[in-house]
């Protein structure tokens with residue numbers, strides 16, 4: 001069980017541990033309960049839920065890469081109506097918090113799903129918006145376009161009622177005119193209560209014998225150890241340039257497999273972390289991370305992890 005020093009509140013979402021399970025890597029809802037004790041995680045983020053059920057992409061759609069994992073699942077999920085009918089009734093019995101991830105291709109898609117999820121605010125305290133989907137009207141990802149993101153958030157904010165609204169940003173802004181801090185500032189201004197940084201990094205691998213892309217979808221998203229330093233830098237940048245001043249909590253995601261990875265995110269400015277890829281190798285990783293973080297808080301002379309948020313020394 002996590003110690004009291006790890007209690008974490010993200011914009012009204014109170015959690016016993018700052019370690020969460022990342023969207024799409026922990027099943028639709030409670031499947032991980034077969035292999036870990038849910039009391040070890042602060043929250044489970046569901047698979048991204050869309051307005052209609054989706055089969056997702058052809059296989060291969062998830063691969064082990066030399067430096068992590070490559071996936072192009074294509075948002076396979078049961079759709080919001082089946083999620084509410086089959087999964088929501090199980091939530092009350094889960095000894096952890098549940099955050100529902102939602103995705104879509106238009107503002108209407110997101111609003112429709114958010115409104116249905118908001119009806120269950122009693123057991124779903126927070127929504128995480130996956131904004132890494134291309135806008136069917138504009139072509140670019142919602143998360144790469146401050147204007148589209150503002151419009152999306154204003155609409156979802158209204159639909160989501162009093163639920164904590166977490167916006168999960170894409171690292172796709174690397175190399176584009178909008179820095180992730182600009183995108184983050186737009187998200188906060190438009191109603192994001194918290195930010196998850198970041199989703200997978202666009203990537204591709206090719207089998208040199210067959211000369212074919214390894215993923216059926218040709219390209220996909222890279223996760224795991226290779227993306228960790230990239231995500232730490234993005235958290236550092238957003239914390240210093242947007243979130244700290246506005247008091248917006250950040251959740252670090254990308255390559256967390258040990259307590260040191262989690263501690264790095266905390267020092268860069270994250271109040272909580274998510275574990276995704278590491279769960280495939282060690283589903284109980286959260287327990288190790290909790291134990292290591294508790295010890296680290298003590299050895300740093302702090303009484304709570306929150307005292308170390310953003311405490312990287314730059315002198």
Ligand SMILES: Cc1cc2nc3c(=O)[nH]c(=O)nc-3n(C[C@H](O)[C@H](O)[C@H](O)COP(=O)(O)O)c2cc1C
Nearest residue numbers: 022023024048071130199223224254255275276277
């Ligand atoms: C197989 C797989 C499926 C994923 N599905 C989703 C998803 O449905 N929605 C989402 O927002 N992120 C999804 N992600 C991204 C993760 O939630 C996480 O942001 C990313 O993998 C980085 O963390 P990690 O390195 O700890 O895995 C997925 C990642 C993987 C590996």
